[in-house]
Amino acid sequence: MGTWDVGPFDNDAARDLLTDLRAGRFSLDQLRFGMSGNRIDADDAAVVVALSALSKMPAAELPAGLNREHVSELSAPGARSWLRSQFNHILDREASAIYALWEHTGELDQWIYQVESVKP
Numbered sequence: 444m445g446t447w448d449v450g451p452f453d454n455d456a457a458r459d460l461l462t463d464l465r466a467g468r469f470s471l472d473q474l475r476f477g478m479s480g481n482r483i484d485a486d487d488a489a490v491v492v493a494l495s496a497l498s499k500m501p502a503a504e505l506p507a508g509l510n511r512e513h514v515s516e517l518s519a520p521g522a523r524s525w526l527r528s529q530f531n532h533i534l535d536r537e538a539s540a541i542y543a544l545w546e547h548t549g550e551l552d553q554w555i556y557q558v559e560s561v562k563p
Contacts, residue, residue: 447544449553451561452506456486457493464497465508471516475525483532488541491529496561498523526563534558 447454452461463469471494478487498517502510516522533539534555536546545554 449545449550449557451492451496451557454489456489460490460493461506461509464513467513471522478529482538482540483529485541485544488529488533488539491526491533492558492561495526495530495563498526498563499561523563530558530562 451457460469474487474490483491494514494517497505497509497514505511505514517526533541536542542551545551548554
């Protein structure tokens with residue numbers, strides 16, 4: 444694991460996602476297929492949080508190099524529903540790898556506040 448902080452783009456998984464989006468290499472369908480199990484690992488959870496943040500941002504506030512076209516599939520009802528469903532797993536104290544990670548850092552409250560602010 445590399446860089447981590449509480450913001451939706453303050454970790455390596457989210458930064459890799461942004462790079463893939465800019466290059467046109469990201470597929471929501473592929474991510475959904477890869478996350479079909481019950482337990483979401485910390486990196487996948489970080490990607491879900493970043494995608495949720497992107498789905499709510501006005502075009503003018505998107506990270507540098509991204510435009511609405513890069514994230515248009517996140518506005519589809521099925522995508523938003525899937526993102527909301529993943530949030531239930533991410534915030535589940537008993538089943539979430541990322542929740543456990545933040546609980547051990549002492550920054551759980553700050554992380555939850557950030558995550559809740561981008562919840563779809």
